[in-house]
Amino acid sequence: MNTKVIVCDLDGTLAPSKSALEPSMAHIICQVLKKHRFAIISGGSHEQFIKQFLSHLVCEDRYLANLYLFPTNGSACYVFDYEHNLGWKKLYDEQLTVDERKKIKDAFGRAIPASGVVTEEPFGEIVEDRGGQITFSGRGQEAPLDVKSVWDPDQTKRRKIVDLLKLEIPEFEIRMGGATSIDVTHPGITKAYAIGKIKEVLGVSTEDIVFIGDALYSGGNDESAKETGVECVAVSGPTETEKVLAIYI
Ligand SMILES: [Mg+2]
Structure with missing residues (x-):
């Protein structure tokens, strides 16, 4: 096994936002898993x-045993237990408490109408409880990409909601991500946090990790990965990611 650990963002890096992994990407990932964690x-x-x-x-x-999944920015981790033939299992899950989740959802319930931002006819839920994270999606969780991309391209709508939330629930981290979303978590739950968890769980150091992401730019939701000192590779989307991953086959 090669010591280099490949770390990838999912949305916009391995697959288009909220969309399925392409067969060509699935094939490359399986090849990489034969050599790398x-x-x-x-x-x-x-x-x-x-x-x-x-x-x-x-x-x-046997190759899935090299795959580690970190949903909600590393506040949970899932690993594949090949050795004991147990399949996918949860290694840990740092949930928000029931009270915290209620407080955040109530704050959204007031901030959205107060902001004047219109969220009518959503595609699916607008405020989703993901356990370790509460996520607002301006057009709903299931909105198609073309609908999402025109909703708030300059972030004006979300900034109004974020400003109101910051007054109500300053004890939480409130961040814009994706095309229409606002994520609320415990403070400090970012890509950098996830990379710290990866080091812990895999027992590796900064030099062993290469991170690949589509939003490493200033204000992007991968930007914090750079603070950790790991090697970072910026990509424009899955097509470019495939080229980068081919290096590790
Ligand atoms: Mg991304």
Whole structure:
């Protein structure tokens, strides 16, 4: 096994936002898993990982043992237990408490109407409880990409909601991500946090990790990965990621 650990963002890096992994990407990932340990970080939930990623990945169990999933920015971790033939299992899950979740959802319930931002006719839930994270999606969780991309391209709408939330629940981390979303978590739950968890769980150091992400730019939701000192590779999307991953086959 090669010592280099490949760490990838999911949305916009391995797969288009909230969309399924392409067969060509699934094939490359399986090839990489034969030689490297591979960790995936996403702001999304574990359920989203299954829907978007795992259900499209075809790879032998012995190689899946090299795959580590970190939903909700590393506040949970899932590993594949090949040795004991147990399949996927949860290694840990740092949930928000019931009271914290209620407080955040209530704050959204007041901030959204107060902001004047219109969220009518959503595609699915607007405020989703992901356990370790509460996520607002301006057009709903299931909105198609073309609908999402025109909703708040300059972040004006979300900034109004974020400003109101910051007054109500300053004890939480409130961040814009994706095209229409606002994520609320415990403070400090970022890609950098996930990378810290990867080091712990895999027992590796900064030099062993290469991180690949589509939002390493200033204000992007991968930017914090750079603070950790790991090697970072910026990509424009899955097509470019495939080229980068081919190096590790
Ligand atoms: Mg991304």
